[in-house]
Amino acid sequence: MPTLLQIDSSPLGEASVSRKLTHAFVQHWKTLNPDGKILTRDLTTTHIPPVTAEWIGARMNGAGDSPEQANLLKLSEELIAELKTADEYVFGVPMYNFGIPAVLKLWIDQIARPGRTFSYASGKPVGLLTGKRATFLIASGGTYDAGTAMASLNFAEPYLRAVFAFLGVTDTTFINAGGTMAVAYGKVDLPSFLQPHIESIQQALQPA
Numbered sequence: 001m002p003t004l005l006q007i008d009s010s011p012l013g014e015a016s017v018s019r020k021l022t023h024a025f026v027q028h029w030k031t032l033n034p035d036g037k038i039l040t041r042d043l044t045t046t047h048i049p050p051v052t053a054e055w056i057g058a059r060m061n062g063a064g065d066s067p068e069q070a071n072l073l074k075l076s077e078e079l080i081a082e083l084k085t086a087d088e089y090v091f092g093v094p095m096y097n098f099g100i101p102a103v104l105k106l107w108i109d110q111i112a113r114p115g116r117t118f119s120y121a122s123g124k125p126v127g128l129l130t131g132k133r134a135t136f137l138i139a140s141g142g143t144y145d146a147g148t149a150m151a152s153l154n155f156a157e158p159y160l161r162a163v164f165a166f167l168g169v170t171d172t173t174f175i176n177a178g179g180t181m182a183v184a185y186g187k188v189d190l191p192s193f194l195q196p197h198i199e200s201i202q203q204a205l206q207p208a
Helices: 017-032 053-060 067-072 074-085 102-111 156-166 190-205
Strands: 003-008 037-042 088-094 133-140 171-178
Touching (some): 133 156
Parallel strands (some): 003 088
C-alpha cells in the first residue's frame, strides 16, 4: 500500500495558497492511489522546540543514557518514523523573507540526524531516506522562478533541494506558485491563480 506524507507549514489556515495546493495534490494522489494511505503533519500545530545543548547530547548518546534523554528525542523519533513509513512526501511551503518558514527549519533540525536519516559510517555522508519521492509546493508573494529578475533571492528551493539530497531524497519536484500578492490585491481571482499550478501538480503526478 503506497503511503503519502503531507506536511504543511503555513500559519494562514484556509487562506493559505500552499495549503490549497497540498490539498489539490492529495486529492489527485488519491485518485491515482485509491488504496493508498495518507499521513498528515501540520507544523503550525506541532510544538517543535529549537535544538538545545541537551538535545544534542541526547542525540550523540543515542538516547541511551537516561529516560530524560529519550524523552528529548521522542518528537524527533516520531517525525523520522513518518518519513520512513511514507513512500512519497508533499510539502506546502510559503516563502518568508526569501527562505522557508521557521517551523519548517525546526522540523528539519529534528529529522536530520546521523544514524537515522543520514550516515557517516563510510567516512562520507550517505543519505538513508532512499527510494522516496518529494514534491515541494512553494507559494510566494513575488515571482522567483529561474530566469526572472528576483530568481537570485530564492533561497527556499536550493536549500530544500540540498537538504533532501543529503538525506537521500533525490527524486524531487518543485512547483513554484509565485505572485500571490496579485491575489491579495484583487488583481486576479484565486481560482484563476491556482489553476495552472494545479495542472502542474496533475502533470507531475502522472505515471512515467
